[in-house]
Amino acid sequence: MKTINLKLKVWRQNGPNDSGRFEEYDAKDVNTHMSFLEMLDVVNEKLEREGKEPITFEHDCREGICGSCGFMINGKAHGHMARTTTCQLHMREFKDGEVLVIEPFRAKGFPVMKDLMVDRGAFDRIIQQGGYVSVRTGAAPDAHDTPVRKEAADLAFQAAACIGCGACVATCPNASAMLFTGAKISHLGLLPQGQVERFDRVEKMVTQMDSEDFGHCTNFGECTLACPKGIPLDVIGRMNRDLWQSQLLKR
Numbered sequence: 091m092k093t094i095n096l097k098l099k100v101w102r103q104n105g106p107n108d109s110g111r112f113e114e115y116d117a118k119d120v121n122t123h124m125s126f127l128e129m130l131d132v133v134n135e136k137l138e139r140e141g142k143e144p145i146t147f148e149h150d151c152r153e154g155i156c157g158s159c160g161f162m163i164n165g166k167a168h169g170h171m172a173r174t175t176t177c178q179l180h181m182r183e184f185k186d187g188e189v190l191v192i193e194p195f196r197a198k199g200f201p202v203m204k205d206l207m208v209d210r211g212a213f214d215r216i217i218q219q220g221g222y223v224s225v226r227t228g229a230a231p232d233a234h235d236t237p238v239r240k241e242a243a244d245l246a247f248q249a250a251a252c253i254g255c256g257a258c259v260a261t262c263p264n265a266s267a268m269l270f271t272g273a274k275i276s277h278l279g280l281l282p283q284g285q286v287e288r289f290d291r292v293e294k295m296v297t298q299m300d301s302e303d304f305g306h307c308t309n310f311g312e313c314t315l316a317c318p319k320g321i322p323l324d325v326i327g328r329m330n331r332d333l334w335q336s337q338l339l340k341r
Contacts, residue, residue: 093119094186098133100145101193106201106209112191122182126169127152127159129181146205152177154318157253160260161206162193167257167316175255175318195260198303199267212302213254213270219298220291221274223283242280249277251319258313258321264305269313271299272325279332289336296333 096117103110115137120129127149134144150156154175161176163169169179184190192206200208238246252273259267275292278284284291307326314323 092122092182094122094181094184094188096120096129096184096187097189099189099191100205102143102145102205103194103202105204110202112193120181122180124181125152125177126163126179126181127177146203146207148207149177154178155253157255158210160195160255160257162191162195162260164191167195167260168255168318172315173318173320175253178318195256197256197259197265199259199265200256208256210254210256212267212304213256215302216267216271216295216298217254217274219294220287221278221295223278223287225283225286236282238281245324246277246280249273249280249321249325252277252317252321253319255318257316257318259304261312261316262305262307263310263312264308265303266307266313267299267302267304268307268326268329269317269321269323271295272327272329273321275329275332276325279328289332289339292329292332293336296329 098115098117099112100115101110102113115133117129117133120132124132127147130145130147137144147161148158150158152159154177157175159176160168163176163179168174168176169183171179171183194200194202194206194208197208199212200210203209250273252270254270256270258269259265275295278291279288309323311323314321
């Protein structure tokens with residue numbers, strides 16, 4: 091069993107109104123088969139034994155599905171491995187003696203609640219404005235009841251892979267949420283079931299996005315590089331086209 095020793099510089103913040111600071115911890119004899127979150131669990135167990143406050147971080151599925159585990163590791167959302175969430179990142183990807191700087195996603199739209207945990211409620215509010223279909227779909231239909239073009243099905247599936255982790259926002263120099271919003275708009279707008287509300291949806295969701303504390307997209311493209319699911323920039327272009335078309339329909 092291979093083990094490594096690490097030096098952790100972790101952002102500690104008691105609440106949204108606290109200024110916060112970095113604190114250093116030693117992570118010794120870390121099993122390289124551990125995931126990053128398991129390593130933090132071990133560090134927290136040690137802190138608790140010493141009567142100290144454990145490091146607060148979000149997690150749920152630990153399978154790269156829920157999107158709640160994200161934070162910055164050495165300046166990169168979810169760490170340095172492409173197409174990998176923090177919970178899927180393993181300690182074998184790090185070197186013995188390495189210094190890891192761990193901090194929360196930095197964005198005005200994601201206020202820090204405590205330590206590495208941020209409030210992603212803005213994403214929920216964007217989805218509430220139209221990230222659904224209100225038609226009665228009933229039970230699962232037969233496969234050929236609603237024809238869907240292969241290209242549209244593939245693109246919709248690609249967009250639906252977004253887990254709402256917020257890495258796109260944290261990585262964007264402008265803290266833009268357009269990749270996330272574009273993905274949520276695209277995966278419904280490409281399917282027949284989403285056509286009825288297609289243009290109302292894009293207006294409402296973009297309006298809500300603009301009302302949150304996110305910046306504007308200037309096509310840096312870093313969002314798609316940081317996205318653990320590889321959501322392409324195409325979803326932003328599709329969202330902009332639908333928004334433009336929605337304005338034409340009003341004339």
